[in-house]
Amino acid sequence: MPGSTQDQVMTDAQSTRPEEDEHYDPAPDQDRIRVLSGATDTAASFQFDGEDHTLGNALRYIIMKNPDVEFCGYSIPHPSENKMNLRIQTYDNVSVYTVLDKGLDDLMDMCDVVIDKFTIARDDFNAQKQNA
Amino acid sequence: MSSQNYSYNPSGQQASAPVTAESGRSVEYTCGDCDASVQLKRGEPIRCRNCGHRVLYKQRTNRMVQFEAR
Amino acid sequence: MPKIPTQEELEQRKRVQINAETVTNAQSNDFPHHWPGEDHSWNLDYFKSQFRVKFEKNERYDAEFSLIGLDTSVANAFRRILIAEIPTLAIETVFINQNTSIIADEVLAHRMGLVPLTASRKGLDWMSWYREPTEEDRGSGQPMDYNACQLRLEAACTWLDDDAINRANRGETDPNKLYKNHSIYAKDLVWVPSGQQNDKFEEPLRPTNPDILLVKMRPGQKIELFVQAIKGIGQDHAKFSPVATASYRLMPTIDITKPILGQDAKKFARCFPKGVIELEKVTEEEASEKKELEGKEGELKAVVKNPMRDTVSRECLRHPEFKDKVKLGRVRDHFIFKVESTGQWDSDLLFLESVKLLKVKCERVKRGLDAMMG
Numbered sequence: 326m327p328g329s330t331q332d333q334v335m336t337d338a339q340s341t342r343p344e345e346d347e348h349y350d351p352a353p354d355q356d357r358i359r360v361l362s363g364a365t366d367t368a369a370s371f372q373f374d375g376e377d378h379t380l381g382n383a384l385r386y387i388i389m390k391n392p393d394v395e396f397c398g399y400s401i402p403h404p405s406e407n408k409m410n411l412r413i414q415t416y417d418n419v420s421v422y423t424v425l426d427k428g429l430d431d432l433m434d435m436c437d438v439v440i441d442k443f444t445i446a447r448d449d450f451n452a453q454k455q456n457a
Numbered sequence: 458m459s460s461q462n463y464s465y466n467p468s469g470q471q472a473s474a475p476v477t478a479e480s481g482r483s484v485e486y487t488c489g490d491c492d493a494s495v496q497l498k499r500g501e502p503i504r505c506r507n508c509g510h511r512v513l514y515k516q517r518t519n520r521m522v523q524f525e526a527r
Numbered sequence: 528m529p530k531i532p533t534q535e536e537l538e539q540r541k542r543v544q545i546n547a548e549t550v551t552n553a554q555s556n557d558f559p560h561h562w563p564g565e566d567h568s569w570n571l572d573y574f575k576s577q578f579r580v581k582f583e584k585n586e587r588y589d590a591e592f593s594l595i596g597l598d599t600s601v602a603n604a605f606r607r608i609l610i611a612e613i614p615t616l617a618i619e620t621v622f623i624n625q626n627t628s629i630i631a632d633e634v635l636a637h638r639m640g641l642v643p644l645t646a647s648r649k650g651l652d653w654m655s656w657y658r659e660p661t662e663e664d665r666g667s668g669q670p671m672d673y674n675a676c677q678l679r680l681e682a683a684c685t686w687l688d689d690d691a692i693n694r695a696n697r698g699e700t701d702p703n704k705l706y707k708n709h710s711i712y713a714k715d716l717v718w719v720p721s722g723q724q725n726d727k728f729e730e731p732l733r734p735t736n737p738d739i740l741l742v743k744m745r746p747g748q749k750i751e752l753f754v755q756a757i758k759g760i761g762q763d764h765a766k767f768s769p770v771a772t773a774s775y776r777l778m779p780t781i782d783i784t785k786p787i788l789g790q791d792a793k794k795f796a797r798c799f800p801k802g803v804i805e806l807e808k809v810t811e812e813e814a815s816e817k818k819e820l821e822g823k824e825g826e827l828k829a830v831v832k833n834p835m836r837d838t839v840s841r842e843c844l845r846h847p848e849f850k851d852k853v854k855l856g857r858v859r860d861h862f863i864f865k866v867e868s869t870g871q872w873d874s875d876l877l878f879l880e881s882v883k884l885l886k887v888k889c890e891r892v893k894r895g896l897d898a899m900m901g
Contacts, residue, residue, distance in 0.1 A: 390569035450582035526640025
């Protein structure tokens with residue numbers, strides 16, 4: 326005789342979902358930042374877990390726009406591992422951590438501007454199409 | 458109780474324990490020639506009822522099998 | 528005394544030179560300390576003042592727009608997120624009760640995973656992530672109404688009527704005249720809503736393209752299965768990518784340095800896609816103004832009309848008649864994006880989501896940095 330069949334896998338109940346599900350991150354390896362050895366206050370290498378060229382290149386560009394930065398570059402040590410290294414060297418007495426923080430803030434501001442301008446342009450274009 | 462059929466590899470295999478055969482149960486086979494359904498119990502001679510062909514094929518299991526759509 | 532570059536000089540800096548066999552000046556150079564005496568440090572107001580978005584097309588699942596004033600690294604970040612990191616619902620697990628068709632179980636499961644699904648945006652946004660049960664916590668990761676959707680597919684192929692077998696024997700081969708349910712399409716996948724899904728989903732969960740052929744069958748074969756669809760990202764598996772593709776290209780430029788006239792002009796226009804180059808008659812005043820056009824009044828002159836449509840094949844550089852009279856290039860900060868959605872997200876929402884996700888990435892890194900700094 327045929328074996329037991331598995332029927333309803335889904336729970337039909339009106340269940341409340343746990344709060345933590347809202348913050349669940351699908352990207353593998355939640356972000357961890359490490360400072361690699363040999364770092365000083367004006368020259369340091371950071372290692373990001375779970376990041377790749379997407380954030381790396383954009384962050385490098387924004388940090389390079391900072392006039393206090395002597396050097397900024399990123400690399401991915403091995404493509405099989407999901408790690409990204411970012412090296413920042415600053416002039417004189419500027420702290421690398423401040424520079425990294427500012428870079429992230431600047432990138433977020435840039436995203437805000439893009440969202441605003443895009444939404445306005447999209448709405449204008451749709452309105453124009455409606456009237457035409 | 459839930460018997461979860463879990464697949465750990467993309468081809469997905471069932472993981473249930475084998476069913477102990479009882480002589481009270483008959484299993485359906487398909488005849489090689491005439492495609493008729495043949496019920497046989499343990500120990501019965503292996504022959505199709507209609508055409509007498511001696512090659513019978515076992516039908517696909519009715520157990521649920523789980524696969525990853527990857 | 529800081530030198531202020533002219534508008535023309537600024538234009539040239541942004542121009543990627545496309546030569547017959549090389550491409551030059553492709554690197555961004557708007558960094559501080561690169562141009563002596565000029566300040567190129569990050570200035571949000573300056574960025575805001577010169578950044579523009581221009582739409583070409585905004586259909587529901589196909590959007591084409593230009594982002595002008597952005598850097599390559601950021602535009603690429605948006606493109607990468609569009610392809611790989613926007614959460615999409617797709618079939619992940621297939622539970623097969625019966626499959627006597629000739630398509631193997633795992634092949635059928637693979638095909639079903641690739642079928643793009645669509646539903647109301649509100650319902651899809653309401654859904655959260657599904658996690659597999661872990662070894663340590665056996666109770667975790669149950670599929671619930673808020674993180675997994677169930678669809679069902681049940682079909683059996685039969686002879687169309689009693690006479691069908693005879694027709695087949697007589698030589699009829701058209702499956703539509705012989706069998707019933709011989710081809711199973713994506714539209715045969717039926718959604719089985721459960722719990723709160725009934726309320727949250729205004730539009731039912733269904734495949735975007737109902738005419739995708741999944742499997743062909745013959746009489747006596749049947750398929751009985753149900754599937755679980757969950758949210759995932761493209762990084763995990765390509766079936767979770769919300770775009771057919773998302774791409775961008777740089778705005779091409781064509782500079783005619785010396786006038787191209789007459790037959791040459793016609794040949795020149797043929798080197799480019801239709802609409803890029805148009806022929807115009809040389810006017811009297813042009814003939815009197817420019818030395819090269821002296822006496823050429825009335826002749827046809829090549830004029831650049833719509834460089835956006837150019838595909839930069841560099842064909843014109845292969846002909847000695849005008850290869851020294853034209854300069855090809857691309858504007859380094861003008862990105863023409865094309866976002867082709869598979870149907871689950873609207874194209875313009877996709878881009879907005881991608882920018883938001885870049886922000887979320889930055890916020891995540893910031894939190895990690897703060898945690899590390901103590």
